[in-house]
Amino acid sequence: HVPFEPTEHPHRRFNPLTGKHVLVSPHRTKRPWKGQTEEPVIASLPSYDKECNLCPGNERSGGFTNPKYDDTFTFPNDYPALLPESLPTIVPSSNPSPIDSLFQNQPVRGRCKVICFHPRHDLTLARMVPSEIERIIEEWKRVYVDEGEQLRKEGDEGYVQIFENRGAMMGASAPHPHGQVWSLSYIPDEPFTELQNLSSSSSYHLSSPSQSTYPTRDDGHPCLLCSYAAEEVKRKERIVAIDEESGWVGLVPFWATWPYEVILLPYKRHIPSLLQLTQIEIQGLARILKKILVRYDNLFSCPFPYSMGLHQSPLPPLKSESDVAHIHFHFYPPLLRSASVRKFLVGFEMMAEVQRDLTPEQAAEKLRAVEEIHYTERMD
Amino acid sequence: HVPFEPTEHPHRRFNPLTGKHVLVSPHRTKRPWKGQTEEPVIASLPSYDKECNLCPGNERSGGFTNPKYDDTFTFPNDYPALLPESLPTIVPSSNPSPIDSLFQNQPVRGRCKVICFHPRHDLTLARMVPSEIERIIEEWKRVYVDEGEQLRKEGDEGYVQIFENRGAMMGASAPHPHGQVWSLSYIPDEPFTELQNLSSSSSYHLSSPSQSTYPTRDDGHPCLLCSYAAEEVKRKERIVAIDEESGWVGLVPFWATWPYEVILLPYKRHIPSLLQLTQIEIQGLARILKKILVRYDNLFSCPFPYSMGLHQSPLPPLKSESDVAHIHFHFYPPLLRSASVRKFLVGFEMMAEVQRDLTPEQAAEKLRAVEEIHYTERMD
Ligand SMILES: O=P(O)(O)O[C@H]1O[C@H](CO)[C@@H](O)[C@H](O)[C@H]1O
Ligand SMILES: O=P(O)(O)O[C@H]1O[C@H](CO)[C@@H](O)[C@H](O)[C@H]1O
Numbered sequence: 001h002v003p004f005e006p007t008e009h010p011h012r013r014f015n016p017l018t019g020k021h022v023l024v025s026p027h028r029t030k031r032p033w034k035g036q037t038e039e040p041v042i043a044s045l046p047s048y049d050k051e052c053n054l055c056p057g058n059e060r061s062g063g064f065t066n067p068k069y070d071d072t073f074t075f076p077n078d079y080p081a082l083l084p085e086s087l088p089t090i091v092p093s094s095n096p097s098p099i100d101s102l103f104q105n106q107p108v109r110g111r112c113k114v115i116c117f118h119p120r121h122d123l124t125l126a127r128m129v130p131s132e133i134e135r136i137i138e139e140w141k142r143v144y145v146d147e148g149e150q151l152r153k154e155g156d157e158g159y160v161q162i163f164e165n166r167g168a169m170m171g172a173s174a175p176h177p178h179g180q181v182w183s184l185s186y187i188p189d190e191p192f193t194e195l196q197n198l199s200s201s202s203s204y205h206l207s208s209p210s211q212s213t214y215p216t217r218d219d220g221h222p223c224l225l226c227s228y229a230a231e232e233v234k235r236k237e238r239i240v241a242i243d244e245e246s247g248w249v250g251l252v253p254f255w256a257t258w259p260y261e262v263i264l265l266p267y268k269r270h271i272p273s274l275l276q277l278t279q280i281e282i283q284g285l286a287r288i289l290k291k292i293l294v295r296y297d298n299l300f301s302c303p304f305p306y307s308m309g310l311h312q313s314p315l316p317p318l319k320s321e322s323d324v325a326h327i328h329f330h331f332y333p334p335l336l337r338s339a340s341v342r343k344f345l346v347g348f349e350m351m352a353e354v355q356r357d358l359t360p361e362q363a364a365e366k367l368r369a370v371e372e373i374h375y376t377e378r379m380d
Numbered sequence: 381h382v383p384f385e386p387t388e389h390p391h392r393r394f395n396p397l398t399g400k401h402v403l404v405s406p407h408r409t410k411r412p413w414k415g416q417t418e419e420p421v422i423a424s425l426p427s428y429d430k431e432c433n434l435c436p437g438n439e440r441s442g443g444f445t446n447p448k449y450d451d452t453f454t455f456p457n458d459y460p461a462l463l464p465e466s467l468p469t470i471v472p473s474s475n476p477s478p479i480d481s482l483f484q485n486q487p488v489r490g491r492c493k494v495i496c497f498h499p500r501h502d503l504t505l506a507r508m509v510p511s512e513i514e515r516i517i518e519e520w521k522r523v524y525v526d527e528g529e530q531l532r533k534e535g536d537e538g539y540v541q542i543f544e545n546r547g548a549m550m551g552a553s554a555p556h557p558h559g560q561v562w563s564l565s566y567i568p569d570e571p572f573t574e575l576q577n578l579s580s581s582s583s584y585h586l587s588s589p590s591q592s593t594y595p596t597r598d599d600g601h602p603c604l605l606c607s608y609a610a611e612e613v614k615r616k617e618r619i620v621a622i623d624e625e626s627g628w629v630g631l632v633p634f635w636a637t638w639p640y641e642v643i644l645l646p647y648k649r650h651i652p653s654l655l656q657l658t659q660i661e662i663q664g665l666a667r668i669l670k671k672i673l674v675r676y677d678n679l680f681s682c683p684f685p686y687s688m689g690l691h692q693s694p695l696p697p698l699k700s701e702s703d704v705a706h707i708h709f710h711f712y713p714p715l716l717r718s719a720s721v722r723k724f725l726v727g728f729e730m731m732a733e734v735q736r737d738l739t740p741e742q743a744a745e746k747l748r749a750v751e752e753i754h755y756t757e758r759m760d
Binding site for chain 2: 001002006012020021034079082083086090101109110188190231254307308311347353357
């Protein structure tokens, strides 16, 4: 019998947050690539671009004009996917039938906002100083509280989804550093499934006495992510960056789908949302966000494209509420081999199961091996 | 109260096959697009390309040489994601702990094959004649039976996944018409979930006497897809193509994620797999595959990129087995507005929930409105 060797043998891993699997084919990076390559990203942008929708003082589509902001700047998306209007009514069928269960419509509402991260057109999160990133975290928190209160007032059990699409390859329509916040009158599928798995597994899986060093929720039990993050810090092999002072860790999850996927989360205490972060934790978050993104950019010496999103309590938690959520950021970057060769999650991945070509441990090792200083700063 | 209008009001729809939702934002197609555009596809290819890995008589990577085939041609993928070797053994931990449930590894095995659809380098399914497509269906069936028997012999409860990545945008590394077959020692997530939903819902949802016109399984009940397909044929609004003689329908499903997603399935009888198709049904399938793909290419006058996959019984069904599966093809094409502007399923879609910009009914209408003759044939 051959003993199992994850860097050699095809295998499946289980994602306890989504309940799905990933097929890992570590031997597959050897194949040559003859398929589509991506356009190189223009390396240097002006600090102000008069054609940019997001630069201070510029006109946006729809006749709006941006203020001459010198900090972050949040405004309603001019082409929102959700509208705030009161919900339309579905007229019930006069002749209801069991087949109707296959045609389920549910009107929804919400608001879509854009957050400009910085007045400078040419900056990215990776190239800002931590104090500038702190300002963005403070703005996320302000919008989360504002939008959450609004949703509660309207009687919606909603969700506030904060995310960033970075780079044209990830559908970002402008290079100006910005993210988005969509607030919804419902809890969407991804966080819904995560919250279900967090609440069902936390009570029994991981509460044996030998794990007593894990952080815990208010009820004294570690949640799935409390145990997972603390255990990864012990095991070390998947860690990309750590901020010991504030207790944040960034790592390639054991079940990562994307080649260089990262999850960033607190490992010393159970923190449900942005609302509960101390000043030290906000500062640490700014530092580690920069560290991760610098490593991303340095990997292939390019502005690394990704989608990033924040999962936390659906709405800013009230004192009385349970603390199922454990705040975390997902980073899903598409690149696989170089600045121009991406991973395609297509045929097999869409029809059957997601598949990856290098192990998460190998990906973490590569991200640890690059320099800590941003490549553009080294070239000066 | 405003009555609900699906072409105006943002809403969610439920996908009973996956148990997930899609956010529909029909008003959102109005936004201008300033983001990434795709490279135009070279319109005319030579019928033979000496650089192509897949053309008859050519050398492939790894030193293999293709025969001078004049039909379909199937060979093992030179860079397979799965290997056929016997499974390695995981040495159980000497100190098992509840935390191990968060680090679940499962060695898997399988075989990856490539099926060249035609000796001609420049053809696509859309431009073949139905008798040529019939040959491909026969080859799918042969490989399905072969691979299925092999899996059974090895004692694996596996799955044979047939799919095609068409176009560089969908990760196809060669334009030569070809598809793939991956056979696996396990049932992957997507068909696993579908089969679960097919078997649980079929018994109660849709078996009221008023639906007695739906086709049924052997146990006398219509399955979810028996009822769904037959009902869509009645409702007509989402149909793209229909072959009445053989009982196949292609339609944009009510819960479609991709702008022009299509599901193709039999609506007159419950058919678990390729194995049960009559000669008439195979001929009808070839005709309707062509019809759908011609409409795709004509929509933006380009070789329409897509991933296509076949869901059916995991292995060729034995007589004694239950017939939960209802054979169907999924088509997931990325284009949204033109040959060069795709839909990005990124930030919000990855972190929260998939989202679409036009309704499935509008997409079906656009696909019905194009010509029936392929645009390259009309230009002659
Ligand atoms: O095997 P191919 O066609 O070279 O590869 C393509 O299809 C595979 C199966 O969907 C994917 O895993 C690859 O990312 C993609 O590039
Ligand atoms: O609103 P944006 O940035 O123009 O649009 C981008 O992000 C959205 C949210 O992830 C997606 O729905 C769009 O497909 C994408 O192009």
